[in-house]
Amino acid sequence: MKLNAIARSLLVGLFWLPISVPTRAQDRAAPMTFQGRYLVSVSDADMVSSAYVNGLLGPREGRDALSVIPLEGHVRDLQAYEVEASNSVAGPPVSVVVTPDGRYAIVLETWAQRPEGNENEQTFADLTHGDRLQVFDLMDPTQPTLVQDVEIAERPDSVSINADGSLLAVTFHPAGAGSETPIALIPFSNGQLGEPVYPTIPSFALGERLIHAEWHPRRSVLALANETAGEISFVEVVGQELRAWGNVVQAEKAPYMVRFTPDGRYAITNALYWGADVAGLWTEAPRGSVVSIRLEAGMQADGSPRHALVSRAMTGVSPEGIAISPNGRYIVTTNLERSYLPYDDDRITWFSSLTLITLDPETGQLSRIADYPYDGILPEAAAFDASSQYIAVVNYDHFDDRIQGGSIDFWRIAVDPLDPQPMLVQTRYSVPVTRGAHSMVLVP
Numbered sequence: 001m002k003l004n005a006i007a008r009s010l011l012v013g014l015f016w017l018p019i020s021v022p023t024r025a026q027d028r029a030a031p032m033t034f035q036g037r038y039l040v041s042v043s044d045a046d047m048v049s050s051a052y053v054n055g056l057l058g059p060r061e062g063r064d065a066l067s068v069i070p071l072e073g074h075v076r077d078l079q080a081y082e083v084e085a086s087n088s089v090a091g092p093p094v095s096v097v098v099t100p101d102g103r104y105a106i107v108l109e110t111w112a113q114r115p116e117g118n119e120n121e122q123t124f125a126d127l128t129h130g131d132r133l134q135v136f137d138l139m140d141p142t143q144p145t146l147v148q149d150v151e152i153a154e155r156p157d158s159v160s161i162n163a164d165g166s167l168l169a170v171t172f173h174p175a176g177a178g179s180e181t182p183i184a185l186i187p188f189s190n191g192q193l194g195e196p197v198y199p200t201i202p203s204f205a206l207g208e209r210l211i212h213a214e215w216h217p218r219r220s221v222l223a224l225a226n227e228t229a230g231e232i233s234f235v236e237v238v239g240q241e242l243r244a245w246g247n248v249v250q251a252e253k254a255p256y257m258v259r260f261t262p263d264g265r266y267a268i269t270n271a272l273y274w275g276a277d278v279a280g281l282w283t284e285a286p287r288g289s290v291v292s293i294r295l296e297a298g299m300q301a302d303g304s305p306r307h308a309l310v311s312r313a314m315t316g317v318s319p320e321g322i323a324i325s326p327n328g329r330y331i332v333t334t335n336l337e338r339s340y341l342p343y344d345d346d347r348i349t350w351f352s353s354l355t356l357i358t359l360d361p362e363t364g365q366l367s368r369i370a371d372y373p374y375d376g377i378l379p380e381a382a383a384f385d386a387s388s389q390y391i392a393v394v395n396y397d398h399f400d401d402r403i404q405g406g407s408i409d410f411w412r413i414a415v416d417p418l419d420p421q422p423m424l425v426q427t428r429y430s431v432p433v434t435r436g437a438h439s440m441v442l443v444p
Helices: 002-027
Strands: 038-043 065-070 081-084 096-098 104-111 129-137 145-151 156-161 167-172 183-189 210-215 221-226 231-238 241-244 258-260 266-271 287-299 305-317 319-324 330-335 352-359 366-374 382-384 390-395 406-416 419-433 437-443
Touching (some): 038 406, 065 104, 065 419, 096 156, 096 437, 210 258, 221 266, 231 266, 287 319, 305 352, 305 366, 330 390, 352 390, 366 419, 382 437, 390 437
Parallel strands (some): 156 210
Antiparallel strands (some): 038 437, 065 081, 096 104, 129 145, 167 183, 231 241, 287 305, 319 330, 352 366
16 A cells, blocks of 8 residues: 555656646746837848848849838847838948837948849949939837828938928938038938938038938037048037037047937947958957047037047947947947958858947947857947847847848846846847848937
8 A cells, every 4th residue: 555655656756847847947038128119120141141241132032121110019029121222231320210100210322233134243333323302101019001202412321300300401422422522411201201401511521422411300500420531520400501510529530430428418429440451451450449429518618518528448440330329338349350251251250249248328439349249240230229238239130141131139248246237148039130230310
C-alpha cells in the first residue's frame, strides 16, 4: 500500500511538471512597451548601399515606399503598411514629416525613381533630380493614401514642418535649384499644399549647401545648417520673409542635420567630417561629433540675441542621424561606420553603430556614454518612443543577402541596478520594411 501511494504521488508530479514549466517560460519577457501612435518611415528601393562608392545601383527590391507601423499591442506583433512614395537616400535623413495632429505624412523626392532597364548596368548617373512633394492621408494608418502630388524646384534636400502644421520649409541642393533658391516656404492647410515661396536668406552665400532647415518647436524660427561653411544660423519667419535672428554659430566640419531640444532652449547638430580634403570624400572619414548650441545665451550690442556653442561629444564614424528623447536627456546618433562599402572593399566595417550621449537640459553639457556596434547596414535615422526609454532604428539592408528588405529595429535604454549609468541594448524585435529605409519619425 505504501509503495502504491508513492507511485501515485510520483505520477501526479510528473503529470503537472510539463504543463507548469512552459507556462511560466512563455510569460517571461524583458520590458518592451514602445509608446506612441505609429512610426512613419520611407525606403529607397532603387539602390544598394554600395552605390555610394562604386555607382552601381544593383538589383531593385520593389518600389520606393512610405511605411506606417501602428504601435498598438506588443512590439512582437507590429507590422508595416506600405504605399509607393518616390524618395531617395541620397541626402540627409529628413525626407518625411508628419503633421502635428498625425493626420498627414509629406514625403520629399530628392532623386526620382530609377528608369526601367538592365539592372546590372544601371548606375547612379542614370538617376535624375527629383522635384516632387507627396501628401499621404494617415487617417487609417493601415491604409496610407496618396492625396496630393505637387511639383517644386529641383533636387530638394530636406523638409520640416512648423509647430502648428501650417508651413513647410524645404531646402535645395546647389546642384539643383539651390544655386539660386536654397529654401522654399510652402503653406499647408486642410491636407493640401499651397504655392511655394522662395525667400532670400540673409547673409547666405549662394552656391553653398543649405542642407537642412529645422523649425523651432515653439517659435516662428528656423535653424539653418550650412554644410559647406560648417555653420548654423537662425532666421525668423515673418510672413513670406526671412530675417536674421542673432549670430551665426561656427559648428564643426560638414554638419548634416540640426534638431532642437523639446523645450527649444538648445539646437543640436552633428558633424560628419566629410569633404574634398578627406580621404575618399566620406569613405575614410574620422569619427564624427555632436555639438550643442544654447539659444539666446546673451545679447549682442545691437540688441539681437547671442547664441553660444556650449558643448561637444564624439560619435562613431559618419553620424548621419540624430534623435533627441522627449524628456530632453538623451541623444542617439546613427553611425554608418563603413558598413555601406562593397563587400570586396578591404575598408568595409561589417557593422554599424549607435552612440548614446546624455544631455543636461539646464546647461546643455553633452556626455558621451559609448558606441554600440551592431550587425546592420547604413542606419540613417532613429526615433525615441514617447517614454524616452525605447528607440527605433532604421536598418537600410542586411549583410545576409538572403534576407530581403530593410527593417525597423528596436533598442532600449537599460541600467544596471547597481550602476545607474545608462546603456543601449538591442532587442530581438524588428519590423520588416522595403529595402532602403532611411528617414523616420514617431507620431506620439
